[in-house]
Amino acid sequence: MSDYMPEEVVTRILARVPAKPLLRFRCVSKSWKSLISSSDFISLHTRQAFLSEPAVPDDRVLVRHYSKPQRTELYSVHHDNEDFTVASEAKIDFPFRRLAQFYFRIVGFSNGLLCLSDDIFGYTNVIMLWNPLIRRKITLPLPRAIYKNLGPFMFVLGFGYDLKSNDFKVVRIAYDQSDSGYNLPPIVEVFALSAGNWREIEVNLPQNWIIEHFWTQAYVNGKVHWVAYRLNVEEYRTENLIMAFDLSNEVFEELLLPDALVVECPINLCTSVCKDSIAVLHYDKHVETGCCTIWLMQTYGDVKSWSKMYTVDFEGGLGRILSFRKDGTILLTARDGDLYSYDPNPRIQEIKYIGILGTKDSFFVDRYTESLALLIDGEQVLEGLPNVAESDSSGDENEGEDDRVEANELWKQSMMVEFLKALLEQTTMMQGC
Secondary structure, eight states, X not given: OGGGSOHHHHHHHHTTSOHHHHHHHTTSOHHHHHHHTSHHHHHHHHHHHHHOOOSSOOOEEEEEEEETTTTEEEEEEEEOSTTOOBOTTOOBOOOOTTTSSSOOEEEEEETTEEEEEOOSSSOOOOEEEEETTTTEEEEOOOXXXXXXXXXXXXXXXXXXXXXXXTEEEEEEEEEEEETTEEOSSOEXXXXXXXXXXXXXXXSSOOOOXXXXXXXXXXXXXXXXXXXXXXXXXXXXXXXXXXEEEETTTTEEEEEOOOHHHHTSOGGGEEEEEETTEEEEEEESOSXXXXXXXXXXXXXXXXXXXXXXXXXXXXXXXXXXXXXXXXXXXXXXXXXXXXXXXXXXXXXXXXXXXXXEEOOGGGOEEEEOOOOOTTTTTSEEOOTTSOOTTTOSOOOOSSOSOHHHHHHHHHHHHHXXXXXXXXXXXXXXXXXXX
């Protein structure tokens, strides 16, 4: 059917198809395989996936935790419903078991790519981008700011998708250490996937520190956000704030915190994402936490819109807040490593066991997305499994018996049915505009 349609129309339709069916669509014909595997189409599809809302809302979330019995990280996909049911693609093979001492730090998950860093249990300078859907990854080259060049230092990472340049970027902020502490300004380097190397930024450098080791990032509105602090010389105190890095313009920005958080111990604060805006979690103490107060910037960028949402009592053995669910409940871990859902509604305040056991600090939860990123640039990471970038049949003639030819035709027909569904979906969306 696509033979009778202009190529630009086919491209527009396929760009709206989820990544997983597209991998199968490459088996339809040589022309489709060439189109879907091209860098221009992957770039278009990645951008489309980031901008568009699916016809059927996607409620899937990605969960990572460390299993002590299996001594490895485990990744799974769940539906964000009342029972947190396992999705059909629940099992994600983790191919890097021998590369980290225990488990990787997940810097962030953006548009189908995970950014992993092996810096939790020591400095190995290993940073990877991994697409779990297509089982491909790249290992970033060494940045300049490492121990060999600086001596003692600490660093912070940020990761996200730059919509303006249609690119994935990693920002690395390194502070070299002296007898008086960590020096300002830091060394800032940016890795862009399209370029494949680190670039040092030498203008608009922040005059703030980010907390060492316990930092978290929040990617919102094309910017990466961390809790930072600075020295107020006049009042002889440190003051907390939100430091942001704009991935498109590659400049730093500052957002003020509510007065109640400005002089708190910065190690007790961390950033999170809630309702497409920035949230700050304020723990009463970092070890043996008793409670956590959640603050939300109701309107992104408006520092006057900070609002204290509620306080979660941890006296029952709860340990750390992970994410905010679509129904208003919270996912959090217990000190013993169990995963729970908590309803903060004052009239309910119900705690529900999810049924996943890990370690308290190894959990990571984020909205699950898929893309074709790294289909060309990445390398295969699972031995013994077909390379999804190279192994698909492209419809060559005279390559099998009659039954194989018939099976291949049936397969193509099923792919065409999915294509027609995508066409119908786009037509419906156009009619609704």
